[in-house]
Amino acid sequence: EVQLVESGGGLVQPGRSLRLSCTASGFTFGDYAMSWVRQAPGKGLEWVGFIRSKAYGGTTEYAASVKGRFTISRDDSKSIAYLQMNSLKTEDTAVYYCTRESIAVDYWGQGTLVTVSS
Amino acid sequence: EIVLTQSPATLSLSPGERATLSCRASQSVSSYLAWYQQKPGQAPRLLIYDASNRATGIPARFSGSGSGTDFTLTISSLEPEDFAVYYCQQRSNWPPRGTFGPGTKVDIK
Secondary structure (H helix, E strand, O other): OOEEEEEOOEEEOOOOOEEEEEEEEOOOHHHOEEEEEEEOOOOOEEEEEEEOOHHHOOOEEEOOOOOOOEEEEEEOOOOEEEEEEOOOOHHHOEEEEEEEEOOOEEEEOOOEEEEEOO | OOOEEEEOOEEEEOOOOOEEEEEEEOOOOOOOEEEEEEOOOOOOEEEEEOOOEEOOOOOOOEEEEEEOOEEEEEEOOOOHHHOOEEEEEEOOOOOOOOOEOOOEEEEEO
16 A cells, blocks of 8 residues: 655744655655645645656755755665755745655645744 | 636536646647646645556546647546646756746635
8 A cells, every 4th residue: 555654844944944745655766756745724725846866866846935945855775855945935835745646646644734934 | 938827717616517628838748747736835746647547546537638739637526626827847858847837726615
């Protein structure tokens, strides 16, 4: 059974950093691209970015709203994807979902809440 | 940048009725479009990929169509569990990849 479990969310002050982790199981992690999607309270889904598998260079792409502040990485030996978030803003407050990319986003984690507030 | 618009914003229907949801892209995404369903307090679920292919386990009452810039998700006969928010997502190579539409809420009339 495919499982994605996010961790690392919480309350953080504006301008600070936070790193989210996504621990995957039930599939060969290294074979898949992984992405992060967020959802602000009461709002729609926003694609944050993704990282390709090593077979496709392990390169990353980001939404304009987070480019230069957020970094996605992966550790295939541990089956973990990371989202490093720097210079956080109040508008980054959201539930952050880790997702698996294949034909589309076919698996989602349960999400972790990040609240940016002073 | 590709922008997706969804219409209507809210669709009020009764169980058993047919639901037709629209998603329009600001430029062609070929057939690289997916649909997701989200219920309150839950993560989204993949329904349709590549515009018209049902994901594993998705009932046949859900169907997708379209290509280029205009896409449709149809629910042939609404079941009580289908009342939810539906999002489209473009999956073409145009950056930024993975843009979502604003969603259509299907609620009970």
